[in-house]
Amino acid sequence: MDRVNANPLLKPNCQGDTANSPLTLETINQMSPTAKQSTIIEPPRGWLKLNLGEIWRYRDLLYLLARRDISTRFRQSVIGYGWAILRPLLTAAIFTLVFSVFVKVETEVPYPIFAFAGLMPWLYFANSLTDVTSSIVGGGPLLTKVYFPRLVLPLAKIGVGLVELALQFLVLFGLLIYYSYAPGWQILLVPVFVLVTVVTALAFGIWLTALNVKYRDVGMAVPFLIQIWMYLCPIVYPITMVPEQFRTIYAINPMVGVIEGFRWALLGTQHPNWTMVGVSLAVMSVILITGVAYFRKVETSFADII
Amino acid sequence: MTYSIQIENLSKRYRLGLTHAGSIRDLANRLARRLIGRGETKIAPLSHDPDRVDGEHFWALRNIQFTVNQGEVVGIIGKNGAGKSTLLKLLSRITFPTAGRIEMVGRVASLLEVGTGFHPELTGRENVFLNGTILGMTRQEISRQLDAIVDFAGVGKFLDTPVKRYSSGMTVRLGFAVAAHLDPEILIVDEVLAVGDIEFQNRCIGKMKSVAESGKTVLFVSHNLASIKTLTTRTIVLSGGKMIFDGPTAEGVTRYVAENMIADTGQQSIADAKRTLTGLDQNLQMTDLGLRGLDGHGTLPADGRFQVSVTVRANSDCGEFLVGMTVYSQDKTPIGSTFSDPLSPPQCGQSRTYELVATFPLAPGRYHCGISLTSLRSAGRELHDSLDDVIPFEVSATSIVDDLRTGQWSAAWGYYRLNGLKETVHS
Structure with missing residues (x-):
């Protein structure tokens, strides 16, 4: 609470270059002796600059919106954040029953750990994608009343899942101890894969939330999409069950690389096929860049449409 | 003098109909039409104003241009649909202009609503921080002012209650x-003050006044003419998306009232007036009614002199009669009644116009x-x-407010400005 921040509105934007910048709205440092901040509002034109500086200036808002979601997520529920643990644990139990006891799926590691380690990034992705998709339409009351960089809304939604993920790590370590399974040095790479998971959820979410403003059909489709998407990811089955010749195509689904890498980092299983991880990352990057560009292009009309 | 806000040729156009909100089906339809080479279906204009409707577009604002100097307090008034909200949204950067440019120098706070982003599950304290950052403060600034904010709101004990x-x-x-507690250099305020009880409204007006007097630039958008008059010196009147006036508040308010009253002025036709009472013998019948002595804007002058002319036709011979008149407020509450002296009727088959005068010190509204004949x-x-x-x-706020030292007439004070309450002079 006591971190010293300059006021977001007082702090001049130091990315000068106002003469031919295609910005809709820019906050520039006026060169007058008063050196007051000046706000210029003009019709949007062309593709807009990312302007991450502005989002940085609104980091307090980002933080508080994320905290609002975190602290209200499980209010008035008895189990509270226990749900964050219970859901993957029960899912992993059912998967173990079905895919290890009924259908004998061969895995390198005990199936419960295998499933749980796969479910962690997946559940994070699925929940965050849902939240991010509804963030703009859900933020309507805010959008129509006050200005802030619109990207703050989807960005604020990725925090809740991270808290849940942190709790799930505790459970996973419990499971690892139970099965006397020691992770390797790769565990140091887990944060990298967490980051990749977050970015993947954002990449898809930013596209979907921007589309959802105009086409509410998107909001209807996402839960269904997530349902079928799960079976296209190596969560309940190991990637070795996917025929060799299809694996590169299979990896177009960016979550394939994410889950494989995540599981490898956590459990030290057979290292993932780096070509597949590369394909996944490339697809994810394209989706992220185009998503942010599309978002920036349509964000000026959000308030008019909602 | 340096300017705080400069607006040049500002226009905002919206698309009519539902095309904006479309669905996949709508998109598919449009794509299909484009492929076939047919144009889009025309949407019937919502407004009959040809100036504002342009094909399937609607100009919410057109060519607005003004400059506000530092420290000026400017009111913006206009009927519903005049473009006030759109202008406010443009200034608040919620929506973007179709053409034109706005430049604002200094820290801007725009207040379109009280308590934006409040979450019911969060405590008062959490909401203060959230709302404050939404309005552009930093957490540090809020921490510093938290005590003052809590004090001002008077919610001390409940700060940690959802x-x-x-x-x-x-x-x-x-x-x-x-x-x-925002402390901006430019303050843009909507009619957020229209909520809450009287005491709270007065407190808001008081706060606004102190902000206005502290040399800040204030843009104040309101329907409330009395608060516009108390707070501002300059007023901009919007009508049909255009700026029709920019100048001294007193003049601006008059223009606004004139704009608003046009539909009501002129002789009142009684051809379709209702006769709900039964048992009317119609021996005497009213054929025309008129209200005279309005100040040209359909409003009653400040002294409340009420001149009504009643034209009566006698359908048969009858004796002297009285004209009774009851004044109702807008919600049909009877305010009071008055009766004429005995009047002698016109001859059978003839008509006569009676000019009646009364004084009603009515509150603005x-x-x-x-009217009855008995x-x-x-x-x-x-x-x-x-x-x-x-x-x-209408009794306008303008005609009253000048001699009201209380600022504005509150609806809670009733419909009558009673006489009296003077200090007695002891010799």
């Missing part, structure tokens, strides 16, 4: 308290009348004729 347990009054007070002999039991909902008129 806002959903607050009364609506407390919630509004907390929201306003945050806004009151809209009123209408009911025979003198029957002591009010026999009605010749009775008309409901006639002679609408």
Whole structure:
């Protein structure tokens, strides 16, 4: 609470270059002796600059919106954040029953750990994608009343899942101890894969939330999409069950690389096929860049449409 | 003098109809049409104003241009649909202009609502921080002012209680308290003050006044002419998306009232006036009614002199009669009644116009009348004729506010400005 921040509105934007910048709205440092901040509002034109500086200036808002979601997520529920643990644990139990006891799926590691380690990034992705998709339409009351960089809304939604993920790590370590399974040095790479998971959820979410403003059909489709998407990811089955010749195509689904890498980092299983991880990352990057560009292009009309 | 806000040729155009909100089906339809080479279906214009509708587009604002100097307090008034909200949204950067440019120099705070972003599950404290950052403060600034904010809102004990347990009054007070501690250089305010009880409204007006007097630039958008008059010196009147006036507030308010009243001025037709009472013998019949002495804007002058002319036709011979008149408020509450002296009727088959005068020291607001003719002999039991909902008129805030040292007339004070309450002089 006591971190010293300059006021977001007082702090001049130091990315000068106002003469031919295609910005809709820019906050520039006026060169007058008063050196007051000046706000210029003009019709949007062309593709807009990312302007991450502005989002940085609104980091307090980002933080508080994320905290609002975190602290209200499980209010008035008895189990509270226990749900964050219970859901993957029960899912992993059912998967173990079905895919290890009924259908004998061969895995390198005990199936419960295998499933749980796969479910962690997946559940994070699925929940965050849902939240991010509804963030703009859900933020309507805010959008129509006050200005802030619109990207703050989807960005604020990725925090809740991270808290849940942190709790799930505790459970996973419990499971690892139970099965006397020691992770390797790769565990140091887990944060990298967490980051990749977050970015993947954002990449898809930013596209979907921007589309959802105009086409509410998107909001209807996402839960269904997530349902079928799960079976296209190596969560309940190991990637070795996917025929060799299809694996590169299979990896177009960016979550394939994410889950494989995540599981490898956590459990030290057979290292993932780096070509597949590369394909996944490339697809994810394209989706992220185009998503942010599309978002920036349509964000000026959000308030008019909602 | 340096300017705070400069607006050049500002226009905002919206698309008509539902095309904006489309669905996949709509998109598919449009794509299909484009492929076939047919144009899009025309959408019937919502507005009949040809100036504002352009094909399937609607100009919410057109060529707005003005400059506000530093420290000026400017009011923006206009009817519903005049473009006030659009202008406010453009200035607040919620929506973007179709053409033109706005430049604002200094830290801007725009207040379109009290308590934006309040979450019912969060405590008062959490909401103060959230609302404050939404309005552009940093957490550090809020921490510094937290005590003052809590004090102003008067919610001390409940600071760590979820806002959903607050009364609506407390919630509004907390929201306003945050806004009151924003300390911007340019303040843009909507009619957020129209909420809350009288005491709270007066407090808001007081706060606004002190902001206005502290040399800040204020843009104040309101319907409330009395607060516009107390707070601002300069007023911009919007009508049909255009700026029709920019100048001294007193003049601007008059222009606005004139704009607003056009539909009501002129002779009141009684051809379709209602006669709800039964047992009217129609021996005497009202054929025309008029309200005279309005100040040209359909409003009653400040002294409340009410001149009504009643044209009566005699359908048969009858004795002397009285004209009774009841004034109703807009919500049809009877305010009071008055009766004429005994009048002698016109000859059978003839008409005559009676000019009647009364003084009603009414509070600002809209009123209408009911008028009856009764025979003198029957002591009010026999009605010749009775008309409901006639002679609408308005007592404007402008005509009253000048001699009201209280600033504005509150609806809670009633409909009458009573006389008296003078200090007695002891010799």
